[in-house]
Amino acid sequence: MNASSAVIVIPARLSSTRLPRKMLLAETGRPLIAHTWEAARRSLSASAVVVATDSDEIAAAVQAFGGTAVMTSPEAPSGTARIVEALHRLPTADVIVNVQGDEPELAAAAIDAAIDLLARCPEAGVATLVTPLRRPDDLRDPACVKAVLTPWRQTDGRAEPGCWQAIYFSRAPVPAARDWSDSLLAAEPPLYWQHVGLYAYRRSVLERWNSLPDSRLAALESLEQLRVIEAGIRIVAGAIDHAARGIDTPKDYAAFVARRRRNSAGHPTDG
Template structure:
């Protein structure tokens, strides 16, 4: 299957303005992410789906490839769907978040290869085991409930599954992980993307503010690739400073 990695890149950010253009080690956050994506083995085609000419100019400056997409896109998935409309020869599109400059290329490969191998699925994503009570109780850490053959049953900001008799902390130490942290890395089939972009937000999606629930509500099969850890994304100025210090001290 022909595969393309797409990095949806929005200039504005409510928590850290223009974070993708911040520089560390002589490169923008976006360039670090782009170069990590290029190290994936599943494809050598990486495109930035931008919402602003300044993003396009930044990608041009380091020799990458970018496309300007509509400012009306409500999400990164919608932005990728616009790219999918331009490329009817591509079967699988991988969504890499622009603010994850330390993403593991092997995780990108794992998600893309899982979707390629599971013909019943329209989406593949990734998860790592949750091993601390603080992370388990953090609504910012989205949890996945998985069924047989690593199929996603539900996504939630709450602690799921709920241990009715108590003992959630003990379950963190189970030999087979019970609690999984969803990682915002996706592979989509092209037909699914084109369908998704035409659908209104679902009821569960609006409650949890998780767009993957739109697919779950519609009965779409999502499969999950277990990975060892989540990439450290950049949401705040402190996140960026920690990343910059780590890069510049290396």
């Protein structure tokens, strides 16, 4: 995938229930959104990074550190909806990557991997990432979204190495084993996968986003990617070693600040 054909968009809203105004928190000396922007800029496969926001304050902060921001409605129900609203104001690109604003430690290689998945799997409309799920507590945690996968097959029936087709996503512990053993979590290749909330969309998918049929499953699980699956759009998934740590709570942010300070002092971080 040529760099000119991919653009990263970071949806960033000011309102946040568990961590108010988190995009503008700046105990590291820079706002959180700046760290995410810097991480995204390290991508080798994207030509631009744009912040889509509902906040004049966030837009001003982005412009202050040299970034590009586009304004969207505070009523946007999701990050994807915010990107769709901004689509006609984004640089021309075949692929739009949705990077969550509260993931400042996302590896650029993960972004590039998602873009590469679409290049390798032409029939896919969306690419995303997963990581092996190994802990029973994570399997049972509704906040940990599980992905049910099968090997990706090209139109000639050939399996594409390292690529998986997403069959379903759920907050439930799926797939459900009739005869459970914790050893199933150690299977290779993995049977259980945690979804990583990064998406690379073909622009054509986003252009028809608002006309996709409603999905009762998406509403039931509160997982908008199920709307894509129910619309018949294939999602390809690739595996990474571990998910980036998102910033959702004051505790998350304090831990991030501590890691940054250790890193700045010349000590390795723990993640």
